[in-house]
Amino acid sequence: MLKTKSLQAVCLSCRLSIAISRARSARLPSQAQLVSQKSRTLPTNLSQRRAISTTLSRRQLNQDPASTSEEQPSAPIEQLHIEVNVRNARQRFGDALPRGHLTEAEYKVYERLYGEPIFVETAEELEALPAEEEEFIEEEQEDGSVVLLRRGENGELEEIEVLAEPEDIEEVEGEESDEKSMTLEEWEVHKEKAAQEYHEGVYEQSRLAQEQEEDWEDIDEEDEFMRAHPLTVAGRFRPSPSTVHLPKEGLVDPTALLLTRANHKHLTESTNRIFGGSGLPFSSSTLPARLGSEQKPIPLDPSQADMGNIEADAYMAAVQPGIYASVVSILVEVRRRLGTSWMEHILEKKGGTILDAGSGGVGVLAWHEVLRAEWLRMHEESGSTSHGEVPLGKATVLAGSDTLRHRASRLLDNTTFIPRLPEFVSPEDEENQQQPRKVYDIIIAPHTLWPLRQEHLRKEQVEKYWSLLNPKGGVLILLEKGLPRGFEVVAAAREMLLNKHISSPHSTNVEASLESQVSQPDEETRFIPKETGMIIAPCTNHAACPMYASPGKSHGRKDFCFFSQRYIRPPYLQRILEAKDKNHEDVQYSYIAVQRGRDQRQPEHDLLGRGFSQSADSTDAAFKGHEWKNITPSEVDENSIEADVQTPDDVNPLTFPRMILPALKRRGHIILDVCTPAGTLERWTVPRSFSKQAFRDARKARWGDLWALGAKTRIQRNVRLGKPQDDFDKKGRKMRKAKKVVVELSVGERDGRVVEEGPARILRGDRDGRYTNDRKIRGSGGRKGRKNKVELMDDM
Template sequence: MLSRPSASSASCPHARQLLRSRAYRNAGSRQVHGVTGGLATQQKRNATQRRPYSVASQPSSCKFYFSKPTVPQWAPGQRAMSTAAPSAETPQPSETHHINALIERINANEDEMAQLMNDLDMMGDPEDMEGIREFVEFLSERDQHSPESWVHLVRQQFGDTIPEGVLDESEMKLYTSLYGEPIVQEIFEESIAEDDEQDSDQLYREDRDANWEEIKYEEEVKAEDDVPVVYDMEVGPEEEETIAMRRTREVAEQLGGEVMLEQFENEAVPDSAPRSHPLTTEGKFQTDPSTIHLPKSTVTGPISVILSEFSNRHIADTAHRLFGGAGLPHSTTTAPPRAQLPQLPIPLTASQHFMGEMEANAFLAALYPGIYASTLSVLVEIRKRLGTDWIRELISQEGGPNVLDASGGGAGILAWRDIVRAEWETMVPDHPDGAPIPYGRSTVLTGSDTLRLRASAMLDNTTFLPRLPDYLHVREGPTLHDTRAAPKRKQFDVIIAPHSLLNIEEDYERKAYVENLWALLNPNGGILILLEKGRQKGFEAIAGAREMLLKRHIASPDSTEYATALESPVESETVAKEPGMIIAPCTNHSTCPMHNTSGPTKGRKDYCHFEQRYIRPAFLQRIMGAKDRNHEDIKFSYVAVQRGVDMRQKRGIRQDAEATDAAFEGFEHQDESSREFQPLALPRAVYPPLKRRGHVIFDLCTPAGKIERWTVPRSFSRQAYRDARKSHWGDLWALGAKTRIPRKLNLGDKHGEGKKERLARRAADKAAMREVDEEGDIDEHARDEEEDDEEELADGKRNRSALPEIPMRKKGQNIPSWKKHADKKKIRQAMRKRSAEDL
């Protein structure tokens, strides 16, 4: 890389003729390209002080040719010359005369050459000419030195970077043995037109097209004498002193102190902290990357083509009408709790038999992205917990995996195929683009023809069913009335059923629906995925299905049979449960600590749900009318269950209090291959971690079936504290904690009614008692209760009247902080006064 001056210092035939007469040591003549770019050095003034060479500023349009002089042959036993003590032997008179004549010729023709170059308007920088002349004079001293002394002199003059051709092969080996491998400055032939307007310090380099491109640089090249030679590999590079540091040092010197550089520790972990622990990475609940970008080739592209045939305004109006207006709160989008919207099921289902054209378009535009993102997040978590062998066995089996999308309209199949594609690319790294991938057999439930036509345009090799088969009312074998063999049943390796439970109102119908899906599963390891919106009702539907499966179908060490009640409670039939287990999100098989009662619960604040961020496609952005936010954090509750396989028995996994205690101690000093570590026996974060000053708080669902609050302070473990600050909602935690306490849960009213319903019921009871009191049939207890309620109401009115009146804040009004504090102070004073009066 060479710099460029305003004009070349040797860009004419005179300079070429001058330098061609200088000889190198190699036999014959050797051409060195690009001294035009300019390698200029300063002559060594004395033996102890060296002057660094400088790089000329501009490439030239001509070439320089150097021929190496013949080297005098050293006779055996002849003493070599050195720089410290010159040898008494001198070159032969003919050679000395030749060198002196050459130098005199150079000096005599210098003025003539400069005049000619000036006439041709090609005179370069005088410093460049001086540099080339001194470089030639430096080479003229080569005959006076032995190979060892010449190598030593070149080392002093050029340091680690030496020009090409200064040392021959033998001298290069000697240099390497003494000082290490040098950096050879290659000199290339350059041809760049003269440009006087360019900065003299501008750098250029040659690109692939033989053109010169400008190189931007910020720091100036330091002289070699200024760069300290550091042989200690542990010593880092010297850092430049900034203006702020220089001012700090000056102040410290004036005060008679010194600057102590300390690493300021804030809430973030310093950069020197170690990376995430392997067990922490193993327990992550998120996709990679954490934000899902819907693939254009399989999802957003085909949907955009389908919707392009219809009016965007018409599609948006239909979606707003179906899904609750602006924001689509009744779609897969989860409205915030502050909106206080009713928790209604999604009005469109894939199983409904009638669906218009615009309704089918709204299904694709508003529901497909959310179903795809949430399903993909769940499938990634299942893939992590079951491992690579599970999915590879499905891919390699005959015919591939058999997958059913029971209520996603095909979005679940698209998510599953992306999982298979990613695994297949890992199995076959050299898989060519466009080659078939063993997706297996896909089945999608679509009740209407309009939705089926649209889904079939995006899914190839897919079977579409108008309704699911009913296996609950089909005989499993020959009976007395029908001795034929039982009909063949369709078995699926994976069943995806998103947003299908809330549409079923009756609880017994939901249980029958889940049992039918369970019957459709492959009994040798089939996976059932149930998914609903991340609201209270959605969680309760998922928790009810989980409770039913654990009670009737999945065997546990403490529960291996299920008693079915017949006509009389005394007469019952015991049915043996089959192997199975919950894969995610639960790491326990006991009663859900957040699901205390069956049925809906009013006023619930705590419920198990998770979130996944995805980028909204353009068509959904138009429907939402969101211009400043193109992503969405979709919240969902789910459960993934495996039938016929129980890894708790195969791997010896314990999900009890002992497993919780072991997780509390932490597995920081163990690895994934340790037999004691099992991801399915770790607590899971059911809420976002609270990252406070110096500590992190986790709300975890433990393997013992309890909700506990664990605290990981900075003093507990450097690695654990760092990973805790990097943790996310839904992660499994394996590095332990310092303290743990039970977490209080707000599960709502156990009686199934909220505050408004309870007050309305009490008011109706009072009205009924008044009517009975008028007839004289009310008892004394009821009358006393009514009087107590009236007194309580009167006391409440009196207490409210005693408090000062605080004006309500109007919309858009900005109340200063001092006003807020003054109002609160008035209320506190009134409360103290009232308490004193009551006493």
Template sequence: MTARDSFVNVWNFYGVRIGSLQLRLLSTSKCARQEAAATAASEPSNSIEQVVRDAKQRFRDTLPKNYLNDEEYALYVRLYGPPLRETDPEDVGIHMHADMGRSEPPVKSQPDNEATLLREVEGRYEEVAYHIPPKEASGEDQSTIQAEETSLESDETRPAALEAQGSLEKPPTYVESVARSQREHDALQKLAQQFEETQKEQREVEAQTMQDEVEVENLQRVEEVSWPAMEETAAEEEEYEHGSARQRYHPLTEAGRFHGTPIEVLLPQEELVQPITDLLRRTHIDHVREAAESVYGGPGLPLSPEMVLRRRSGHMGGVGLLADQHHMTEIEADAFLAGFMPAAYASILATVREVRKRLGSDWIQSKLKNKGEGLSVLDAGAGGAGLLAWEQVLNAEWNLLIDKGEVRGHQPPGRKTVIATSERLRNRLKTFLHDTTFLPRMPDYEHSGEMRGPRLEGGSQQQPRKSYDIIISSHLFLREKESHRRQAILNNLWHLLKKDGGVLIIIEKAHPRGFEAVAHARDTILNQFLLTPSGESRIAPEDFNPTWHREPEPGHVIAPCTNQGTCPMYPEPGKSVGRKDFCHFSQRFVRPSFYNQMLRKKVDNRGEVEFSYVAVQRGVSRQGALPGKEATQLAKKGYEKSEEQPDMQSLPRLILPAIKRKGHVSMDVCTPAGTIERWTVPKSFSKLAYRDARKSRWGDLWALGAKSHTKKEVRSGAPDDGGKRASAEVRQPRTTRVDMDEDGTTETVLHDRKSKGRKRQQDLLAELKRIHAEGDRLLGEEIDAEVIGEDPELGRHRRQ
């Protein structure tokens, strides 16, 4: 017999002994539990107290369902009071030891022809593998090996060896380790099963959510448009079939699109979603959600950028928490990142994409090609969400220039600035906003004097001031109640904007008060800051006062308006009561998982943010723009077969989703003439126009004309005068006339106006009863007087 065979025999012998010992231990534990149960049955008084004490010790202030019988529960309540609630798996530590007892993946065993020896090297031992050459066994050795194998696999030792091997491979679970009785074992086992089912459902939901995000990401990667020229955009095919041939949309229809492809915006994972997810891991998500609901108006976050439809009329205030708030706690800074930035990013991305489409690529590429500072952007209010949205547009233009070989480098040049007042918020934003300047407040150049002169050491040269090519003002105006404060914010933003083509974007929430804040800022810019489209000042030279008026300069409204005059939905400045029609738009986006948790959404990750906005360019006027009425007339005829390309900013814009009927499509548009009209495109007008009209979306520019046009009355409400108009009205008093017949039994009540409400009816009935009672009394007195006059004795008897 070789050394290897001896080692195998010894190993098998001790393996069987070890397995039998473990089986004895397990059987002893099982017998102990059975003996404890039998003892509990034989000693009822002691067992009840012991069961109650064990339940209190195991489950603390909770209790599993139907764990104690009536007698035991009565004793439990008398000793410890009623339990707080039903026991959860987390109360007994199952969530921390869920993986205890699970079998590990099998380790690949060593081949039979290899072995390992330990060799001492400098006081340490190292493993040395060697190869065992094959050896043919003699007849005597073969019989010896067969006899040993037969003895090992006898009826007595084989089951014990198998059970021992099973016990070695599968250690006891957490429930089996901590259970002290069969009752505890059953209760803990149910909680463990409940925890496993919950984890399984959660994994399925997370897998489905991840799959949806991957599908949307793949779809966006496949269909992503890298800001091509208008001719290239028009060449993109859409899924529309007419017979066997695939047809395309009209090029002007494609150029007038408000939404990109796909419609849903996917938030950038590396730049926004993943950094915020990592920051939120430091705090339990329930605490972050409670803080978000505290600062953003309760469940559903009605005071966040995303509008809650069912609460549109009840919450017309601004956003609850902005980046320029002076003091933020740690949890409020997390709540801002989780509850504000996703929806703010989607709305700002929609606006900057529309601005880029209307202005073209030259205004960006011309600054990128110059070896200078590039483009500078200021994010005021969005806490960095505006910067991330702007970078999507900027990087697309930069990649186009790289493909043409006109620029070099990985990152486009430029300055990025964010207003973040709280230090706690700045520390979080610095982790994912790189190469960014953080300002504690907005610079105020309007009230500062010239930075030169004898009092300064800067010399006679004027000191440079900060100015920006793009300023994104997010939800800054609506939070201010007084008009002079809004005017101060607007003046400050206008001073920070560059005079040679700077763009100012103002965004507010999509409700009447938010629209009025945007419309007031637009009306102020047009009437006080800019010249008319003809180049004339809106203020007569004799009325111009440098103290009160500023020198007007060129400029124009980029989007969404196609007219440079008074907004048709804002004919009178100020707050309006009962406003039903207001200009606003929407953008769909894919909600990240942490934002769904803020909204208490488990499965649905489809979000939609509605907003009102206006974009204005300073220092550049529209050259060769047609008058509003003339542009409207040409747009009504349509440019379907026109060889001349129209100015996209002189086309009407859809202010609501199109109404699709059988055979025709109705669209509510805002025309360049400054009117709200309903245009109808039937199938008989043009097949191509009818098809494109059915595929049109809210916010698109329409260039293919219409067959009929009807002016639509705007429901702008009445000016809010604080209730003075209602109190000044003189209400007509109520008059009541009662007619009685000759016999005094019939009454007729006439009113000058109808009564309203139950109280008025009750007052009227009480008045009628009083009149009836008064009539009966007078009639009785007259009868008594007549009787007394005829028979004095009867009258004397009645008086007695």
């Protein structure tokens, strides 16, 4: 193999030695033409000569040095002859030198030029060492070609042929053949594979960075826990860490493997076509309101029976990541509000039963992550070293199509798949002990109500979910997109559950259906008692929603209840979105979580055993602040601060207001927009002078947190709810109110009968409700009617 040295010009002594060699053994012109002329074409540059060294053959090592010395010229060029011998010895033996090979004069020159050599006894000892390097000269010809010259046995420069190594030749030929034989389709596949490897590498780096961030966040949270108020920590909404990372082994890798069966270009085009184009506005993602995108539900639903292969792939790639992140956030909040005892009870039942009614299986994966975290916490607190296997319970997933069911089965083990929900069962049938109906401890129903067009269909769907809940503490989670219409769907379901099922102190009975009243005519069955239940989150009240004043759809709504959760996009979603600037996304959602059969407002179900009320009194108490135990900060003794600080053991966080928007941070005060336990929307201001602890925690408060440390001032917040849909037509234009028409009939009595007297009088009313017989002519100053004819001859 060639080993190129640094570029340098040929020195004077070398030129002299070349001239001597040519003079000693000159060739005829005819002989010089017999030398092979083989060259390599390189880029043309200025004529230069540079030294190139390569290995010397064994034949040259074995040649007799005495043969060359006999042919050397004598006295006139003795000094040059010494230099030539020294250089030949250097080229032949390198840093080593056999003893006695050079004369005393030659050795002095050698030491002056190259320094002290490494002595060996004989030249044969150097055969076992690596071969020395031979000097080559690269010379550019007149035609621009470059040739390599080597000094021959007689000292004359001769041209040599240089060939690439066989391995390099095969590699180059392989690359050229690949380039020539690669078609457009193969190039697309190659490009997709390269993009996939790139995004997977970015995702892996993000995952490792996220793990390091989690370690630092754990340390920061421990430090912050020492500084933050205990009630502030108990009221936090976000999960820990705040950014959700999809499980790589449980979700990302299996889904990526399933998506490799489809062409990426085809998958991207189909996904954009199904979910609204760039940015996928009709998927679980929510585009900014400034883009003015249309509000539509997710067009694909797991209950659909006609979902094809490409539709199933698009659903898994574009919808499931956002659903997983939002469901994890909601489950963490539900676990915090229901407490540790609820999760321990679920684990005692070997994980309980769960129904995933609208996410294709990722809701079950999110529930499994929560169970694993709780299982590890329990064993860490008990000090047990052997954790054992986590009880994941029995899962049921709604999947109407075979394509989605086959794909979801790759993600889940020991799971039952059903094509549709069971029919609604009345409370009388639920009490059948001989053949009890299967109920679930957790029902997760994301994005299942909005696709239904009629309101009565949505109510029937919610009735089904409620009937499938375990009446001894089952939890129902309804989730929709964080848009005005999505909020209205969730708010309507909340209103229906409060009116018909969940009992409250101000509403304990509900009017029974006509069928049940007719079937029992002898009993008083008009009103029946409601069931025990409660709203877990996000509401801390059981009154009418202050953001849902008028039922139905409202036009121009600006204020609505929704929350946000950040997650890291998987590589396949990054490629579909063609995202290059960021690999995370903030999914927005509106939700409601309710529990059947338990109500913490009652002492027997309260975590503290005392019960509580959600009313104006609890709102006033929260406004004053729960920082201290019935004393003011000025009366606190420094030695008893820890004992006088209120904790979650003193007050239930469900009596606190919830932040419905991010806090507005000003220089000397913090503004919090909250929804209070009294069912009102207020704006609270926490200045620096109010409390050092409250001001510090208010600066750290996040969207969705429960606020417990009070405020200094409060005002009612103006809500922009828009106008009811009845005031607008299908194109969004405001409809004019119809004029009122009243027909007055003059009636009388004749022979004991009521008869009409005179003609009917018709009154036409304007839009303000005023009635008149005739209309005024604008600008006429009189009544509308025919003017009397004026006879000109009468005036004369």
